[in-house]
Amino acid sequence: MKSTEIPTRERIVVAASKLFYSEGIRAVSVDAVAEQAGLTKRTLYYHFASKDDLVAAYLEARDQPNLKLFQRWFADAEGTLADKVRSIFHNLARSARHPRWKGCGFLRTAAELANMPGHPAVKLGIAHKKRVEAWLAASFEAEGIHSSKVLARQVILLLDGSFAVVLLNRDASYMETAGEAAAVLVEAAMAFSKPETAP
Amino acid sequence: MKSTEIPTRERIVVAASKLFYSEGIRAVSVDAVAEQAGLTKRTLYYHFASKDDLVAAYLEARDQPNLKLFQRWFADAEGTLADKVRSIFHNLARSARHPRWKGCGFLRTAAELANMPGHPAVKLGIAHKKRVEAWLAASFEAEGIHSSKVLARQVILLLDGSFAVVLLNRDASYMETAGEAAAVLVEAAMAFSKPETAP
DNA sequence: TCCATTACACTCACTAGTCAGTATACATGA
DNA sequence: TCATGTATACTGACTAGTGAGTGTAATGGA
Known part of the structure; x- marks a missing residue:
């Protein structure tokens, strides 16, 4: 089952991309990204050290x-x-x-x-x-x-x-x-x- | 004395311009603008209805x-x-x-x-x-x-x-x-x- | 009396980031 | 085969602080 699932990290980046691009960086909270990705903020912070890291991942993608x-x-x-x-x-x-x-x-x-x-x-x-x-x-x-x-x-x-x-x-x-x-x-x-x- | 002073509204716009331009809109709080202008937030809100108004005044200037x-x-x-x-x-x-x-x-x-x-x-x-x-x-x-x-x-x-x-x-x-x-x-x-x- | 201003306490929503703990899977050694 | 250890992935509740904007009583000057 695991092999067909989209990795969590990727799901977070997709959610972040959608929100950061359409609303802007400072206008989007980490909570909002977590909710969009369908997981908790704590999980997000398990994969990314900070919001800045997340922003970088968004642009890298x-x-x-x-x-x-x-x-x-x-x-x-x-x-x-x-x-x-x-x-x-x-x-x-x-x-x-x-x-x-x-x-x-x-x-x-x-x-x-x-x-x-x-x-x-x-x-x-x-x-x-x-x-x-x-x-x-x-x-x-x-x-x-x-x-x-x-x-x-x-x-x-x-x-x-x-x-x-x-x-x-x-x-x-x-x-x-x-x-x-x-x-x-x-x-x-x-x-x-x-x-x-x-x- | 009043005639030689810079009007309060103008002082606020000058302070807002400096901060908004150098830091960005969302990165600057209304409190910060008031402090930069050397007056209280309450006075600022006497001259401007909202932060959006202040942003508009900054660009208008x-x-x-x-x-x-x-x-x-x-x-x-x-x-x-x-x-x-x-x-x-x-x-x-x-x-x-x-x-x-x-x-x-x-x-x-x-x-x-x-x-x-x-x-x-x-x-x-x-x-x-x-x-x-x-x-x-x-x-x-x-x-x-x-x-x-x-x-x-x-x-x-x-x-x-x-x-x-x-x-x-x-x-x-x-x-x-x-x-x-x-x-x-x-x-x-x-x-x-x-x-x-x-x- | 009225305008401009201050001091300051306050609301309420939101923000980045953290604490302590859980569920699962897999490997190790007896 | 069964306890034990360990790494990964994940969670709800929380902290400490900031955000815009308001309420109110008081002050000084025209």
Whole structure:
């Protein structure tokens, strides 16, 4: 019987993710997480040393799935490199129109914990964004773009910008605008890199 | 004597601004604000109906000064339109290197109150960003840029993106990168608009 | 008299984290 | 085969403190 059950620790992380993402870190009590997970607070504290630990686990669980989603959107898109980048923003806009969408969990956590820069959750956020940026840079590099690292940063800025803006005004069309801007920047970077490969 | 004193309400807003901006909304208690302002909680509640009211007042007080700062940075910069836009980001980067800098108060508040989209503070944030965007659009329009509204949105996206990114990783150089991206977008928009005005 | 303010005690709900103890499973040694 | 030991997973009740917001009586100044 045990083998088919979802491990308790995982159940706690799932419950925490749901609540922390939809309500915010400080707005959600440890009691609420325990109740959502269907167990007592004491059991939760058996698996996690503190609320901060739980917050870290929540973000850790979001890291890879998030990255893989971006990678799939990018890979599945047809057309030029600019089209592939635009596709990330377009898919993001689709997610953002969902009523339960509440921006980027990493950025929101960083905003909420802005007064504790060394917090493990903040460090996880930095690591996550760095991973996305590095993947983008590698993808641009593979296409022969010279300024691949700068371009990756610029796309990240537009990506996180659209997270912030759309979270504020709830108008997902900003994400399409960000996608267009990203496409312009990609084209500009390609125009700057391509001439040497043409003749 | 009264005429030279700072009004109590204003003192409360100043105290609230300092604490809310540096610690976050939920992390700061009403008691803490009262203490910072040098008066009792009861007096604070004489001037403000609730903590939410106080939060709204904090953001309301930030609206005009923030906008005026951007406008001054833009106006004081020399060179092309792209240079003027770049200057905003450059000046922002300078601010961001200050240890007390903690991102954009409007965005951080929106992130913290993501679970209450109708909150007055969130509405003030939306209004503030709209004002900045409208001012940018008007400035671009004045320079004969056809896509002035789209360009203004793109610059806002980069602006808020750099707030989010730099708040997370504390690397203000991202703001310079955002400034370069904005300059590229401005140049692209100008190249698209200028030809008709030449002959 | 009225406005602004204080002191301070108070409510009531909530918060992170802890205490002491239980149920089960599995292994050890006699 | 049966007592004993031990590690894992779990629980209800509790502590000590904080949260927003209120009630009330009293004070000083215009």
